[in-house]
Amino acid sequence: MITYKDSGVNIEEGYRSVNLIKAYAEKTMLPFVLNSIGSFAGMVELPEGYKKPVLVSGTDGVGTKLDIAFRLKKYDTVGIDCVAMCVNDILCHGAKPLFFLDYIACGKLEADVAAALVKGVADGCLQAGCSLIGGETAEMPGFYPHGEYDIAGFAAGIVEKESIINGSDIEVGDVLIGLASSGLHSNGYSLIRKIIPDLNMPFGNTTIGKVLLVPTKIYVKPILDLIKDFKIKGMAHITGGGFIENIPRMFKGDFTAVINTKSYPLPEIFEYINSLGVDRAHMYNIFNMGIGFVLCVSPQDAEAVIRSLISMGETAYKIGVVRAGGEGICIE
Structure with missing residues (x-):
């Protein structure tokens, strides 16, 4: 049978x-x-x-x-x-x-x-x-x-x-705040698997495989607490497409996000990927580059928002500003 x-x-x-x-x-x-x-x-x-x-x-x-x-x-x-x-x-x-x-x-x-x-x-x-x-x-x-x-x-x-937060209140001069990622999160791994074949290679005090497997950070609880006290005009989850595709998705009008890449420390894993021959500018179209979530707030709220996030255990930086123009994003 x-x-x-x-x-x-x-x-x-x-x-x-x-x-x-x-x-x-x-x-x-x-x-x-x-x-x-x-x-x-x-x-x-x-x-x-x-x-x-x-x-x-x-x-x-x-x-x-x-x-x-x-x-x-x-x-x-x-x-x-x-x-x-x-x-x-x-x-x-x-x-x-x-x-x-x-x-x-x-x-x-x-x-x-x-x-x-x-x-x-x-x-x-x-x-x-x-x-x-x-x-x-x-x-x-x-x-x-x-x-x-x-x-x-x-x-x-x-x-x-x-x-509902949909970017309709965003204005020229608004500030972009980045929340640190926990690592690569869950994007760019087709490239990672090609350039890093040996998962047992030592990396810092662990192995590269363990670093690559660190799970994506979940931002729900701190952000829901934050929006009770502050007006958040727009938000972006930095996933596939990196900074270049995701940050402009919060805009309703013809704006450009001007990102200062020197405003926060680039995590070691991204420096290592760059050293393997991946162009750094191209990496901003693939990876989160150490920033997993981005908020848009009024300039007068920016410092208080960052302090609030830090008090909740988050690592946050002022990473850019909004300017006029329809370029979407400018990485500096």
């Missing part, structure tokens, strides 16, 4: 995976979640207190950074990256993340690996203050190589309609 397992799909391993995952998901459940993992769909009710609530959504994956995790056999941090890439995006419009769903695909399901991936997702949700309300694990033998996984996620958040 032919069974599903004969085709490469292990149902029992799938059951074991779900049981392992449930414990991580349950830690993230907030009062507005109406059901637990295992239902056909996740259900949430909108929190009270909003007059005209707007739902803000985002979806993303981890990309080829996953290959670093596979090679190092360390699976419990890339889930944080997956959450970060989604929640940091919706944060740009002032939205508080409510819930998250993940999708994991593989060629051969190993319950312990899948559970480690979801542990990272749950950790990311806890950092972002949102609930992991569901997901999907797809075992597709012959489609994905054995030992490789892909992971993607979907986040939804909420913001009062009148409080």
Whole structure:
């Protein structure tokens, strides 16, 4: 008799995976979640207190950074990256993340690996203050190589309609404040894998592989606290496309972000990438270059905003100003 397992799909391993995952998901459940993992769909009710609530959504994956995790056999941090890439995006419009769903695909399901991936997702949700309300694990033998996984996620958040941050108030002379990244975050890894083949190479007091696997910083909690006290005119999450593509996305009008690259210290990992032959100017179109999130504020608020961020444990710098003109960005 032919069974599903004969085709490469292990149902029992799938059951074991779900049981392992449930414990991580349950830690993230907030009062507005109406059901637990295992239902056909996740259900949430909108929190009270909003007059005209707007739902803000985002979806993303981890990309080829996953290959670093596979090679190092360390699976419990890339889930944080997956959450970060989604929640940091919706944060740009002032939205508080409510819930998250993940999708994991593989060629051969190993319950312990899948559970480690979801542990990272749950950790990311806890950092972002949102609930992991569901997901999907797809075992597709012959489609994905054995030992490789892909992971993607979907986040939804909420913001009062009148409080949406969309760049419409940005003016010439406004100040750009950069929040330090935790490393490479989750962009540029196709290039990284080409120029750094040896993950065991010593780097500082650790190895280059461990540095490359540091998860993306989640900026949700400090930024949501900040916007209670200050008018933030625009925000940008520095992901794929680096400074050059992402900072101008906060503008509604014909403005140019003038970035002073000497206004903050460039982390060692980016200096090293530059030393391997990658043009520094080109790097600003690929990597976050040590700045993972950018705020636009009025000049009179800039110093107070930076002090507030520092008091919350963030590292923040005045990295540029807004000037007239439609160039989008000028890297100096």
